[in-house]
Amino acid sequence: MTKLSVNINKIATLRNSRGGNNPSVLQAAIDCQQFGADGITVHPRPDERHIRYSDVREMRSYITTELNIEGNPTEDKFVQLVLETRPHQVTLVPDALDQLTSNHGWDTIRHVTYLRDIVGVFKQAGIRVSIFVDPDPKLAAAAADTGTDRVELYTEHYAQHFAADPHEAIKNYVQAAGAAADQGLALNAGHDLDLKNLRFFAEHIPGLAEVSIGHALISDALYYGLHNTIQMYQRCLKPLA
């Protein structure tokens, strides 16, 4: 069954907004695991707008499920953090410093040499690697040339077009997922997945190993509570009886 990795970036956004330690990011990581998350995802950005590098170091020993650290490996601090904390998975995301959020995947053809080198660094350290890609069959397949274990399909386009036409919205993702699987790559997905669009996505993407969900899940938790919300998302990933 597809695993749910809860991205707790937005817990840190709320914490940072007042300068103290409320809500505690560490406690949220501990509790999300207790509440049924299969993993914790964090995306420490260079400006530390939400998750701080110190958060990742502090939480590492409390992760009893899986830790997935996302970020741009062209930042040396990011590479050092990953090698120091040794997460279960690192997800390589080509974000620029000034981006509001992640909004594109890697050009795995153009940057194959760079990606092959950095993937080798993390795999040498025993860390599973996932590369963030747009739902493009060619780019998803080409990721295999980097030595990566997985690709993560960037699902914002799906989320934006799901309501209008779910089957049209998922078409490219099915093709990209198939192209990745044909190359022996395992499949993750994330960005803007939510309680409305998650089940359809998971039911139509065979072999989906993991979804990482943050913004919508934490927003939903403001209304439904974090424990209940994680259970609601997990139920979207379970086959209907």
Ligand SMILES: CC(=O)[C@@H](O)[C@H](O)COP(=O)(O)O
């Ligand atoms: C890579 C991706 O799509 C998201 O995981 C990203 O972490 C979101 O970052 P923000 O929480 O900073 O919007």
Ligand SMILES: NCC(=O)COP(=O)(O)O
């Ligand atoms: N990799 C996607 C992720 O971790 C969370 O993205 P979002 O749910 O915050 O859009």
